[in-house]
Amino acid sequence: MAKKKNKDISFEDLEALMNDGNFEQMMQEMMNERMKAFKKREVPEVRSIVNSLQSLTKNELEDIKYNLNVDVNTAGTKAKIAAAIAPYVQEFVKGWITSAVEDQTAMYDHFVEKGGISDAINSEDSRLDYLMGIGVLNCGTMGSDKEKLYWYMPDEILEIYKSVKNESFNDIVRNNDEIMRISAGLVHFYGGINYDDLFKKVKAYIDNDELEFADFMQTMLNGAMWYENVQAGPQDLFKMGVIDPQTLLKEQRKCELDYAEIPYDKAYDAGDPNYIESTPEFRAMAQFLMKEGKMDLMESAGVMRNVYFMTQNMADDTQTIEFLYDELSRRKVDLTESFSKDLMNLLAAYNNTIPSWRFKGHSLAEIKAAKADK
Numbered sequence: 001m002a003k004k005k006n007k008d009i010s011f012e013d014l015e016a017l018m019n020d021g022n023f024e025q026m027m028q029e030m031m032n033e034r035m036k037a038f039k040k041r042e043v044p045e046v047r048s049i050v051n052s053l054q055s056l057t058k059n060e061l062e063d064i065k066y067n068l069n070v071d072v073n074t075a076g077t078k079a080k081i082a083a084a085i086a087p088y089v090q091e092f093v094k095g096w097i098t099s100a101v102e103d104q105t106a107m108y109d110h111f112v113e114k115g116g117i118s119d120a121i122n123s124e125d126s127r128l129d130y131l132m133g134i135g136v137l138n139c140g141t142m143g144s145d146k147e148k149l150y151w152y153m154p155d156e157i158l159e160i161y162k163s164v165k166n167e168s169f170n171d172i173v174r175n176n177d178e179i180m181r182i183s184a185g186l187v188h189f190y191g192g193i194n195y196d197d198l199f200k201k202v203k204a205y206i207d208n209d210e211l212e213f214a215d216f217m218q219t220m221l222n223g224a225m226w227y228e229n230v231q232a233g234p235q236d237l238f239k240m241g242v243i244d245p246q247t248l249l250k251e252q253r254k255c256e257l258d259y260a261e262i263p264y265d266k267a268y269d270a271g272d273p274n275y276i277e278s279t280p281e282f283r284a285m286a287q288f289l290m291k292e293g294k295m296d297l298m299e300s301a302g303v304m305r306n307v308y309f310m311t312q313n314m315a316d317d318t319q320t321i322e323f324l325y326d327e328l329s330r331r332k333v334d335l336t337e338s339f340s341k342d343l344m345n346l347l348a349a350y351n352n353t354i355p356s357w358r359f360k361g362h363s364l365a366e367i368k369a370a371k372a373d374k
């Protein structure tokens with residue numbers, strides 16, 4: 001299955017990257033190169049899988065071969081390579097399509113409505129690269145206009161989707177979406193969890209005795225490519241934003257507690273990529289940053305998001321404090337002793353009460369209280 005990259009980096013690397021004035025420019029240049037490559041393709045007159053594959057580069061065809069675990073000889077011309085891979089794409093889609101989530105099928109429904117081709121797709125959506133990487137979608141220009149992109153679903157894949165699209169399929173998709181959303185919500189609190197434990201928890205939430213582990217995993221692998229707030233590892237699902245997954249797992253193994261029990265509605269809500277754990281401690285610190293730190297609402301939310309991920313990724317307190325001081329200094333805030341003391345107290349209270357990844361979703365305050373009761 002195609003992979004989302006989540007390269008392990010240090011906080012020093014992350015800070016240097018984000019403070020680099022050329023970062024946004026670099027990202028824009030990468031997007032421009034991506035779009036330029038798309039516009040070199042032409043939509044084939046017959047939008048078959050073979051013709052779609054033939055419009056790709058040899059490297060892209062090798063990627064599809066890898067993603068689908070295709071063991072065929074891909075030497076020779078692109079036409080031969082495309083012809084060799086095409087049957088595997090078609091066979092793969094027949095099984096894969098039942099792992100779709102609702103946001104995906106909304107796109108597929110759009111293609112059905114438009115006869116398989118559309119100029120209304122957001123080409124900057126990086127999730128499209130995943131679908132291209134398994135042969136489900138492609139894009140290109142048409143006629144003399146080399147700036148306008150058209151996205152299309154190869155004819156055979158469109159027919160496969162149309163053949164399964166019924167109320168029973170819709171029920172499967174709704175279940176997939178619930179499974180994926182709950183899983184994304186749980187890793188929001190846990191940071192990461194192995195698929196066996198996650199399967200047991202999800203199955204208990206949805207009370208579905210018919211859910212098999214193999215179907216669950218197919219939904220995980222597909223959904224993790226579509227849900228931008230999670231990252232699928234070989235044996236574990238992680239929250240996107242975990243900097244060092246292996247270190248997190250080592251820390252969790254040291255924790256003798258079971259994973260924290262998260263109510264269904266809270267897990268479901270936390271599956272939203274924009275979810276914020278708006279605790280009293282969070283609000284107190286955010287309001288302090290706005291009132292005393294000269295930040296507006298969005299700036300305060302952005303700083304709090306960074307503090308959250310730094311804390312969850314076990315940054316040293318000094319690194320978090322330095323980050324906050326840098327942000328405040330840029331706004332010419334007078335960092336008096338009284339101001340700093342108030343900020344440190346608010347930060348400590350916040351860090352003490354958030355569900356901690358290293359402690360499997362338990363907060364430091366909970367752990368301290370449990371030890372005090374013994």
